[in-house]
Amino acid sequence: MANVIVVGAQWGDEGKAKITDLLSKSADYIVRYQGGSNAGHTVVVDGETYKFHLIPSGILYENKICVIGPGTVIDPKILIQEIEDLKTRNIAVKGLKVSTAAHVTMPYHLAIDQAEDRGRGNKKIGTTGRGIGPTYADKADRCGIRMSDLIEAKELEEKVNWLVPRKNVILERLYSLPPEDPKKVFEEYREYGEKLKSFVADTSALIFDAIKNKKNILFEGAQGTLLDLDHGTYPYVTSSNPVAGGACIGAGIGPTSIDRVIGVSKAFTTRVGEGPFPTEVFGREADELRATGTAWAEFGTTTGRPRRVGWLDLVLLRYAVRVNGLDCLALTKIDVLDNLDEINICVAYEDSLTGAKYYDLPLASGIFKRVKPIYETLKGWKTSTNKCRASNELAPNAQKYMDRIQEILEIPIAIVSVGHKRHHTIIIEDPIHGPKRVLQKG
Ligand code: GDP
Numbered sequence: 001m002a003n004v005i006v007v008g009a010q011w012g013d014e015g016k017a018k019i020t021d022l023l024s025k026s027a028d029y030i031v032r033y034q035g036g037s038n039a040g041h042t043v044v045v046d047g048e049t050y051k052f053h054l055i056p057s058g059i060l061y062e063n064k065i066c067v068i069g070p071g072t073v074i075d076p077k078i079l080i081q082e083i084e085d086l087k088t089r090n091i092a093v094k095g096l097k098v099s100t101a102a103h104v105t106m107p108y109h110l111a112i113d114q115a116e117d118r119g120r121g122n123k124k125i126g127t128t129g130r131g132i133g134p135t136y137a138d139k140a141d142r143c144g145i146r147m148s149d150l151i152e153a154k155e156l157e158e159k160v161n162w163l164v165p166r167k168n169v170i171l172e173r174l175y176s177l178p179p180e181d182p183k184k185v186f187e188e189y190r191e192y193g194e195k196l197k198s199f200v201a202d203t204s205a206l207i208f209d210a211i212k213n214k215k216n217i218l219f220e221g222a223q224g225t226l227l228d229l230d231h232g233t234y235p236y237v238t239s240s241n242p243v244a245g246g247a248c249i250g251a252g253i254g255p256t257s258i259d260r261v262i263g264v265s266k267a268f269t270t271r272v273g274e275g276p277f278p279t280e281v282f283g284r285e286a287d288e289l290r291a292t293g294t295a296w297a298e299f300g301t302t303t304g305r306p307r308r309v310g311w312l313d314l315v316l317l318r319y320a321v322r323v324n325g326l327d328c329l330a331l332t333k334i335d336v337l338d339n340l341d342e343i344n345i346c347v348a349y350e351d352s353l354t355g356a357k358y359y360d361l362p363l364a365s366g367i368f369k370r371v372k373p374i375y376e377t378l379k380g381w382k383t384s385t386n387k388c389r390a391s392n393e394l395a396p397n398a399q400k401y402m403d404r405i406q407e408i409l410e411i412p413i414a415i416v417s418v419g420h421k422r423h424h425t426i427i428i429e430d431p432i433h434g435p436k437r438v439l440q441k442g
């Protein structure tokens with residue numbers, strides 16, 4: 001048995017859902033531990049495309065328990081929509097469990113998130129507008145509404161009557177927005193609570209029992225390492241902890257129960273929203289990169305915004321290895337690079353002001369926003385990888401590309417994804433049961 005965390009190693013959208021779906025086959029429980037409906041997780045199975053915001057990607061398998069943990073924030077409207085969508089597509093949701101302790105995104109959170117980001121002008125974050133920051137802010141401020149409140153009408157009414165008038169002051173005075181009617185909010189959310197009641201449970205106890213019974217648990221991260229509130233490119237981050245350490249807090253289990261951590265990275269880099277991005281490419285170079293192959297389709301799953309694109313940044317990934325304690329990597333979308341003559345990888349940064357070189361991410365200071373990438377240029381493989389099912393079927397230059405990545409990161413690539421479907425995958429070594437690699441004692 002093994003308990004495994006799947007974590008985004010970049011700025012989100014690395015293809016975590018594809019990897020989670022793949023690994024879910026051998027898991028009993030699949031647990032989302034942070035984030036909310038800002039996530040957009042795409043899984044393609046049997047020609048059908050599923051886009052999840054809150055429900056763990058493992059739901060497509062029968063007889064799995066899929067947990068939305070205490071560290072998440074839930075927009076009940078979106079969760080109900082997702083449940084209904086799955087039911088219409090004949091996917092059973094009986095294994096879905098939602099934590100009593102997860103916080104609820106309320107209408108004022110959505111309004112404040114959108115108005116606040118608009119009002120920031122050139123300091124805007126480019127949030128998904130899904131109310132994530134304000135929901136987590138209320139959680140930290142101890143005035144949040146939790147799933148346990150949502151399903152108890154009396155609790156909900158009391159909290160709505162307390163909170164809505166206070167939020168109305170902010171909505172009206174700070175953002176010149178119309179106030180919300182507490183009665184209407186209560187009625188609407190009471191109904192959501194009724195619909196979700198049967199799914200709500202003490203999921204931390206559930207997971208503990210599962211661990212005791214030697215079940216296999218897969219923890220599915222949302223967003224990515226560089227969007228982490230504490231360890232990402234602050235303030236251009238989300239309001240939760242996507243890093244592997246967040247899985248313990250967000251699921252309510254101890255770190256001693258974790259066996260392995262798998263990082264997911266694209267074979268290049270993308271970012272949605274604002275913030276520094278040293279290897280970003282623009283203009284013709286970006287268009288060429290985007291136009292490569294037909295599979296690129298770099299548009300945000302949740303907002304539909306075009307993703308910013310750039311070369312693979314190994315300084316950033318080395319940091320992801322460090323802060324997550326990655327044991328191995330799943331490298332996705334390698335097929336997107338199939339047609340390129342040459343491919344750049346960033347191996348270090350240079351401070352554009354002082355000329356100093358950096359091999360580790362200079363995040364603590366303001367230096368990160370002014371670094372320039374130092375590239376190594378590798379030859380492209382100019383042949384399709386999409387039909388490869390074993391690493392020795394990959395063109396020698398594709399293998400060289402992966403060798404160089406492994407050499408610099410000092411962890412192996414266990415999975416290579418060569419297309420968006422389940423079978424577009426090369427398993428190089430067992431991603432779940434392989435040896436632990438980072439900072440082993442003894
Ligand atoms: P997540 O948020 O990390 O789960 O990633 P998203 O679902 O937001 O974005 C990843 C996109 O890439 C989705 O459209 C996937 O279907 C697609 N995808 C995943 N792996 C591959 C791959 O190896 N090749 C290609 N071409 N697309 C992939």
Ligand code: IMO
Pocket residue numbers: 008011012013014038039040041125126127128129130131132133221222223224227236237238239272273274301
């Ligand atoms: P998945 O799970 C990519 C980005 C937003 C913005 C910043 C803050 O699909 O990888 P927020 O709405 O969270 O307050 O926005 O974080 N962001 C994501 N980018 N993938 C995601 O999720 C993201 N979730 C949030 O674009 O820059």
Ligand code: MG
Pocket residue numbers: 012013014039040041042301
């Ligand atoms: Mg996504």
